Amino acid sequence: MAKVLVVTSGKGGVGKTTSTAAIGAALAQIGQKVVVVDFDVGLRNLDLVMGAERRVVFDLINVVQGVAKLSQALIRDKRLENLWLLPASQTRDKDALTEEGVGRIIAELKQTFDWVICDSPAGIERGAMLSMRYADEAVIVTNPEVSSVRDSDRIIGMLDSKTVRAENGERVEKHILVSRYDAGRAARGEMLSIDDVLEILATPLLGIIPESQDILRASNVGCPVILNSPASAATRAYMDATRRLLGETVTMAVPSERKGLINKLLGRRAA
Amino acid sequence: MSLLRFFSNRNSSAAVARERLQILLAHERSELGQSDLVVRLREEILAVIARHVTLDPDKVVVRMDRGKHVSTLEVDIELPNEPMARAS
Numbered sequence: 001m002a003k004v005l006v007v008t009s010g011k012g013g014v015g016k017t018t019s020t021a022a023i024g025a026a027l028a029q030i031g032q033k034v035v036v037v038d039f040d041v042g043l044r045n046l047d048l049v050m051g052a053e054r055r056v057v058f059d060l061i062n063v064v065q066g067v068a069k070l071s072q073a074l075i076r077d078k079r080l081e082n083l084w085l086l087p088a089s090q091t092r093d094k095d096a097l098t099e100e101g102v103g104r105i106i107a108e109l110k111q112t113f114d115w116v117i118c119d120s121p122a123g124i125e126r127g128a129m130l131s132m133r134y135a136d137e138a139v140i141v142t143n144p145e146v147s148s149v150r151d152s153d154r155i156i157g158m159l160d161s162k163t164v165r166a167e168n169g170e171r172v173e174k175h176i177l178v179s180r181y182d183a184g185r186a187a188r189g190e191m192l193s194i195d196d197v198l199e200i201l202a203t204p205l206l207g208i209i210p211e212s213q214d215i216l217r218a219s220n221v222g223c224p225v226i227l228n229s230p231a232s233a234a235t236r237a238y239m240d241a242t243r244r245l246l247g248e249t250v251t252m253a254v255p256s257e258r259k260g261l262i263n264k265l266l267g268r269r270a271a
Numbered sequence: 272m273s274l275l276r277f278f279s280n281r282n283s284s285a286a287v288a289r290e291r292l293q294i295l296l297a298h299e300r301s302e303l304g305q306s307d308l309v310v311r312l313r314e315e316i317l318a319v320i321a322r323h324v325t326l327d328p329d330k331v332v333v334r335m336d337r338g339k340h341v342s343t344l345e346v347d348i349e350l351p352n353e354p355m356a357r358a359s
Contacts (some may be wrong), residue, residue: 018348028281121342133312146288146291149292150292150296150299153299153300154299157300157303186285187285188283189283189285189286190283190284190285190316191285192285192292193285196285196289197290200289200292200293200296225332
């Protein structure tokens with residue numbers, strides 16, 4: 001059974017696109033057939049993070065409007081043969097997306113792929129609404145700070161009322177993915193703790209992604225972090241989260257502060 | 272909550288953040304739920320009354336005030352002064 005997963009957050013800059021690329025690549029590496037769909041019409045970035053920006057010919061809007069066939073718009077990843085990208089349009093208006101058109105494309109993708117992962121734009125406007133409309137599951141990317149948690153709460157409310165599943169009296173399975181987690185700041189009480197976030201949002205935790213240079217570096221070179229830095233803490237966190245998505249029980253490791261002796265002596269924060 | 276966390280989080284800015292969020296979200300969740308409820312109530316009340324009386328839909332005001340212990344629902348309907356006309 002194909003699953004439609006939306007990666008969403010409300011707030012921008014929390015790591016939706018990075019997480020879409022990482023989870024999509026992780027699922028593909030495990031052997032699932034995956035398509036990642038960029039819903040950020042006008043401000044697409046998933047192509048860039050995946051390193052496919054120069055291979056985009058047709059996009060989501062072209063397919064919605066019948067200008068191109070789905071097979072013409074899909075871009076196959078050069079590293080993982082199970083991973084495909086459906087880019088957003090960079091020039092068109094987001095109003096070009098229709099509910100009916102998106103529904104048609106998602107139904108078509110579900111016939112070919114095991115996972116259809118929708119990368120939501122920030123905000124709660126049309127693009128964000130349509131990216132979650134047909135979702136079976138949702139990953140809500142949340143940073144441990146007040147504005148991100150507030151926006152996540154709003155998004156959770158929308159997932160529970162504005163999706164096709166909600167309207168049919170079913171549930172969208174929701175998961176919190178805490179990203180940009182800084183263990184040192186959390187330990188010093190400068191950042192909301194994981195427990196705080198989960199208690200406030202009352203939604204189960206999928207994983208904790210540490211703030212990491214490796215993620216920045218992966219975006220710089222256009223390669224999902226799990227492929228670019230396979231041994232990094234961020235990759236371990238994304239792999240664990242992905243296995244939990246697949247229903248496995250994986251012990252949750254809260255990243256701990258790793259300080260060098262020199263830094264400790266000088267009272268500096270680990271980079 | 273562990274004892275350690277209790278002490279380490281006391282007076283921290285994270286504890287302040289947590290408290291502010293809890294208050295704010297409780298408020299926002301009830302408001303969002305409320306606006307939906309009031310819209311539905313208004314539509315249904317309007318439909319029932321319109322079955323018996325002709326009225327101006329703009330003259331029907333439904334308001335909900337949520338208090339700490341009780342909430343009040345205020346329904347204000349203005350009926351035209353001419354003899355009651357049957358809608359059907």
